[in-house]
Amino acid sequence: MKIEKSSNIKKSPVMHEGAKDVEIRWLISxxxxxxxxxxxxxxxxxxxxxxxxxHPHEHEVFIVQGRGTFVCEAQxxxxxxxxxxFVPGGLEHRFKNTGDSVLRFLCLIPAxxx
Amino acid sequence: MKIEKSSNIKKSPVMHEGAKDVEIRWLISxxxxxxxxxxxxxxxxxxxxxxxxxHPHEHEVFIVQGRGTFVCEAQxxxxxxxxxxFVPGGLEHRFKNTGDSVLRFLCLIPAxxx
Numbered sequence: 625m626k627i628e629k630s631s632n633i634k635k636s637p638v639m640h641e642g643a644k645d646v647e648i649r650w651l652i653s654x655x656x657x658x659x660x661x662x663x664x665x666x667x668x669x670x671x672x673x674x675x676x677x678x679h680p681h682e683h684e685v686f687i688v689q690g691r692g693t694f695v696c697e698a699q700x701x702x703x704x705x706x707x708x709x710f711v712p713g714g715l716e717h718r719f720k721n722t723g724d725s726v727l728r729f730l731c732l733i734p735a736x737x738x
Numbered sequence: 739m740k741i742e743k744s745s746n747i748k749k750s751p752v753m754h755e756g757a758k759d760v761e762i763r764w765l766i767s768x769x770x771x772x773x774x775x776x777x778x779x780x781x782x783x784x785x786x787x788x789x790x791x792x793h794p795h796e797h798e799v800f801i802v803q804g805r806g807t808f809v810c811e812a813q814x815x816x817x818x819x820x821x822x823x824f825v826p827g828g829l830e831h832r833f834k835n836t837g838d839s840v841l842r843f844l845c846l847i848p849a850x851x852x
Contacts, residue, residue, distance in 0.1 A: 626824040627808060627815050630800070633822070651822045652798045658824060660848045661775045663798050684766045684777050686744070686800070686844060688820070694741060701741050706802070708747070708765045710740040710772055730800060732846060734774045 626656050630665055638666075642675030645721075654735055661734050666719070668692070668727040673720035681737035683717075685709040690727030693720050740770050744779055752780075756789030759835075768849055775848050780833070782806070782841040787834035795851035797831075799823040804841030807834050 630651055638646040645668060652663040665688070666674070676695065687707045694701045694709055695718045702722075703709065711717050721727035744765055752760040759782060766777040779802070780788070790809065801821045808815045808823055809832045816836075817823065825831050835841035 625810050625826060625829060626822070627817060628822055629818075630820045630822045651800070652824045656824050657826055658796060658798065660796065661798065661846065663800065663822065663846070682772060682774065684772060684775065684846070686765070686777065688802075696739050703741060704743075706744045708740070708742055708744045708777065710766045710770050712739065712771055715739060730844070732775065732777070732798070 626652065635667065638674070640675050642677065643673070645669035645672030646674055654738065659735055661732050662738055663730060663732050666729055666731055668719065668721040670721055670724050670726075672727070674718055676716060676718040678714060678716045679737070680713045681734050682713045683709070683711040684732040685711065686730040688728040688730060690721060690725055691723035692727050693722050694718070695720070740766065749781065752788070754789050756791065757787070759783035759786030760788055765844075768852065773849055775846050776852055777844060777846050780843055780845055782833065782835040784835055784838050784840075786841070788832055790830060790832040792828060792830045793851070794827045795848050796827045797823070797825040798846040799825065800844045802842040802844060804835060804839055805837035806841050807836050808832070809834070
């Protein structure tokens with residue numbers, strides 16, 4: 625069992641090519657005994673974005689704070705707090721912080737993708 | 739792909755024996771094409787609680803709003819906003835709203851548990 629304030633969990637910069645001002649916290653993962661899927665918190669500074677990329681696994685996303693745009697297969701969608709986003713595997717996508725404060729969202733993936 | 743405000747997604751009462759003043763929204767599930775795990779939002783009124791129960795699958799939980807207690811194997815833990823909780827399968831547990839406003843949390847489970 626694990627119970628923790630998410631802000632107490634270590635934050636690391638995301639170094640992938642195409643990422644800008646993105647940090648990640650691995651809130652729940654295999655290291656905690658979670659065999660099936662992993663919960664991460666992403667934090668993007670204003671203007672920051674994830675890479676425009678594609679992969680076989682899906683994302684399940686919940687916006688905790690902030691506003692931004694989600695690009696999926698060249699279509700742009702705006703989002704705000706408490707929006708939920710499901711990204712099936714194989715679709716090209718990117719998250720961008722278009723607000724003037726930090727953007728924070730949960731993004732869960734299958735453990736097999738880690 | 740799905741993008742939606744979570745509050746627009748249908749909310750239903752949880753009728754399980756031992757549940758009190760609990761509602762659920764299935765934010766992302768197999769109906770959306772999510773084959774591996776499901777994201778639900780639980781909403782508990784003040785004094786409301788989930789059943790004290792055990793099952794083989796794990797929970798990954800993120801507290802969105804409110805305060806409460808999490809009982810796990812007869813140990814009580816307090817939690818508040820942005821706490822993260824991992825409940826391995828097989829542990830007896832219960833969530834209770836001990837605050838004076840609604841308690842809302844995300845709870846994700848493997849698709850095989852649905």
